[in-house]
Amino acid sequence: MQYKSQAVATPYFIAAIGLFVGQIIFGLIMGLQYVIGDFLFPMIPFNVARMVHTNLLIVWLLFGFMGAAYYMIPEESETELFSPKLALAMFWIFLVAGALTIVGYLAVPYATLAELTGNDLLETMGREFLEQPLITKVGIVIVALAFLFNISMTVLKGRKTSISLVMLLGLWGLAVFFLFSFYNPTNLVLDKFFWWWTVHLWVEGVWELILGAMLAFVLIKVTGVDREVIEKWLYVIITLTLVTGIIGTGHHYFWIGTPEYWQWWGSVFSALEPIPFFAMTVFAFNMVNRRRREHPNKAATLWALGTGVMAFLGAGVWGFLHTLAPVNYYTHGTQITAAHGHMAFYGAYVMVNLTMISYAMPILRGRAANSNKSQVLEMWSFWLMTISIVFITLFLTAAGILQVWLQRVSETPLSFMATQDKISLFYWMREWTGVVFLIGLILYIASFFVKGEDKAAA
Amino acid sequence: MDTQALAIESPASERRLPGDLAIWFFICAELLAFCVFFAAYAFTRAKHVELFNAEQLALDRNAGALNTILLLTASYFVVRAVQAAEAGLRDKVAPWLAAGFLCGSGFVAVKLVEYADKLGAGITLSTSPFYMFYLSLTFFHFMHVLLGLVILAVLWFQARRGNYGPDNGTAMNNLHSGASYWHMVDLVWIILFPLVYVLR
Numbered sequence: 204m205q206y207k208s209q210a211v212a213t214p215y216f217i218a219a220i221g222l223f224v225g226q227i228i229f230g231l232i233m234g235l236q237y238v239i240g241d242f243l244f245p246m247i248p249f250n251v252a253r254m255v256h257t258n259l260l261i262v263w264l265l266f267g268f269m270g271a272a273y274y275m276i277p278e279e280s281e282t283e284l285f286s287p288k289l290a291l292a293m294f295w296i297f298l299v300a301g302a303l304t305i306v307g308y309l310a311v312p313y314a315t316l317a318e319l320t321g322n323d324l325l326e327t328m329g330r331e332f333l334e335q336p337l338i339t340k341v342g343i344v345i346v347a348l349a350f351l352f353n354i355s356m357t358v359l360k361g362r363k364t365s366i367s368l369v370m371l372l373g374l375w376g377l378a379v380f381f382l383f384s385f386y387n388p389t390n391l392v393l394d395k396f397f398w399w400w401t402v403h404l405w406v407e408g409v410w411e412l413i414l415g416a417m418l419a420f421v422l423i424k425v426t427g428v429d430r431e432v433i434e435k436w437l438y439v440i441i442t443l444t445l446v447t448g449i450i451g452t453g454h455h456y457f458w459i460g461t462p463e464y465w466q467w468w469g470s471v472f473s474a475l476e477p478i479p480f481f482a483m484t485v486f487a488f489n490m491v492n493r494r495r496r497e498h499p500n501k502a503a504t505l506w507a508l509g510t511g512v513m514a515f516l517g518a519g520v521w522g523f524l525h526t527l528a529p530v531n532y533y534t535h536g537t538q539i540t541a542a543h544g545h546m547a548f549y550g551a552y553v554m555v556n557l558t559m560i561s562y563a564m565p566i567l568r569g570r571a572a573n574s575n576k577s578q579v580l581e582m583w584s585f586w587l588m589t590i591s592i593v594f595i596t597l598f599l600t601a602a603g604i605l606q607v608w609l610q611r612v613s614e615t616p617l618s619f620m621a622t623q624d625k626i627s628l629f630y631w632m633r634e635w636t637g638v639v640f641l642i643g644l645i646l647y648i649a650s651f652f653v654k655g656e657d658k659a660a661a
Numbered sequence: 662m663d664t665q666a667l668a669i670e671s672p673a674s675e676r677r678l679p680g681d682l683a684i685w686f687f688i689c690a691e692l693l694a695f696c697v698f699f700a701a702y703a704f705t706r707a708k709h710v711e712l713f714n715a716e717q718l719a720l721d722r723n724a725g726a727l728n729t730i731l732l733l734t735a736s737y738f739v740v741r742a743v744q745a746a747e748a749g750l751r752d753k754v755a756p757w758l759a760a761g762f763l764c765g766s767g768f769v770a771v772k773l774v775e776y777a778d779k780l781g782a783g784i785t786l787s788t789s790p791f792y793m794f795y796l797s798l799t800f801f802h803f804m805h806v807l808l809g810l811v812i813l814a815v816l817w818f819q820a821r822r823g824n825y826g827p828d829n830g831t832a833m834n835n836l837h838s839g840a841s842y843w844h845m846v847d848l849v850w851i852i853l854f855p856l857v858y859v860l861r
Contacts, residue, residue, distance in 0.1 A: 439683045439687055446691075447694075464786040467793065467797065475693065
């Protein structure tokens with residue numbers, strides 16, 4: 204570890220992994236509810252399990268991004284963090300606020316939670332992914348601003364690199380677009396229109412900048428390739444991301460009551476969204492092939508390459524599958540969307556966080572890389588989780604195709620629930636694959652506790 | 662990428678991409694975007710041939726032709742700037758780039774007059790499939806002209822400092838990259854103009 208203050212990243216990474224476990228457990232609960240409808244009812248209704256599953260995902264990824272920023276920025280800026288104390292204070296505030304929100308979801312009915320937390324002052328709740336109570340949303344803004352202040356001041360007082368710049372752009376964008384979660388017009392078309400400004404412009408816009416910067420940082424470290432080369436690729440990737448991703452928002456505007464030209468704009472631009480992801484894959488492999496050093500942390504390199512491949516498959520290919528308006532007319536909101544969602548989130552944002560954690564955690568614990576034994580276990584967890592997600596995606600895709608056929612294309616269409624019964628076999632297979640994923644995750648955590656001979660101190 | 666190293670290794674006669682590999686990756690992606698749009702135009706036109714033919718007549722072909730001349734001339738000036746830099750005539754680079762910039766600005770002015778005319782007539786993206794494509798395609802291209810002008814302005818600024826000469830590999834790489842981008846903008850218009858304004 205080059206700068207003492209990088210150590211504040213440690214609690215962020217640990218919290219991220221802890222919440223990740225919670226996310227997977229609720230995923231399994233919900234997966235079972237797909238086939239055993241009254242499982243855990245009325246304790247945990249399906250809508251609550253789903254909310255906890257998706258909200259935990261978002262929160263743990265945010266913990267990961269913040270930890271990554273606290274680790275990367277001092278090293279990039281060649282200076283200590285502006286205020287490690289502020290970073291730690293924000294950690295506890297964010298963790299407690301996040302935990303209280305989840306407890307709120309589970310302990311009281313959602314409508315009661317809305318009443319208790321002053322939703323009538325400014326109605327922001329009840330919208331998918333943005334279900335958080337008003338006070339949590341305000342808390343997120345405060346934490347984000349304090350975090351951005353801390354990181355920006357660090358960059359301002361130190362060396363300014365392209366990686367810092369792209370990371371900052373992504374993080375500021377994340378904060379700015381979150382503000383649309385406070386805007387909830389009564390017109391349903393406008394509501395949906397701006398809801399996507401948070402949801403789409405996060406995951407298919409500014410988060411990709413964060414992803415690019417994190418990947419570039421780790422690749423510089425593990426390959427030793429010249430910074431200029433890596434930064435040039437980073438610029439090309441983020442330009443392509445913004446060119447395709449911003450207007451690509453239109454692929455959500457096909458059927459919500461917006462003008463027809465969105466079907467063209469959305470289809471054309473979002474069809475090109477795989478390009479930056481493909482560039483990322485080429486970039487990762489190219490840099491590793493041209494490496495100038497053999498970094499002892501093989502696991503981190505594996506995660507970095509995995510991010511390149513899986514982000515392209517999940518976000519790029521599976522996104523393209525149903526992004527064209529004439530296709531989406533049939534597939535909208537089916538299990539095909541769920542298939543894409545799972546592989547894209549895992550391939551892009553879960554994996555890049557695990558890449559960063561895999562690279563940084565050994566160094567934060569005082570060694571360049573973990574022992575061979577520990578790395579082998581970590582690689583096992585990589586393959587278990589990655590192959591599981593591939594199969595989950597394939598099963599959900601199969602379920603989705605069948606669903607579209609039975610419910611929407613067929614001459615004698617079945618009702619939604621009748622269709623769900625017909626495709627339950629795929630839901631069972633998805634659930635069991637999810638169990639394998641959880642085993643992979645447990646092995647991943649176990650790899651942190653495997654002793655063995657450490658590689659040279661960092 | 663490492664184009665300088667590449668240039669040293671390969672014999673001088675060998676053809677290679679002018680400018681940076683990164684800019685070519687970007688140019689190809691841009692061309693692909695326009696290709697998809699052109700293909701979408703073709704498919705939609707096939708469904709509404711009558712409508713497209715009728716509404717096409719309402720476009721100002723003279724303005725389109727004038728803009729074609731302006732862009733081609735701008736590209737010619739950019740070529741002269743690159744040639745001047747390669748020949749080591751440092752003080753000639755900036756004036757040629759400035760001339761290119763002026764022609765590009767002329768395109769923007771003509772295009773704005775056209776837009777004002779169409780918007781004044783109450784035409785929007787929702788008027789008809791033809792106008793949806795006319796406005797989308799030309800506006801998407803218009804944004805590229807603006808970016809191209811920004812790039813030319815940066816190159817001009819550098820050229821005034823006498824940065825571009827055969828002995829400065831990095832600077833020449835930037836000049837070639839910027840010039841390649843400008844030619845892409847030009848190339849797209851050469852397809853766009855006949856496709857949308859003329860072909861029936």
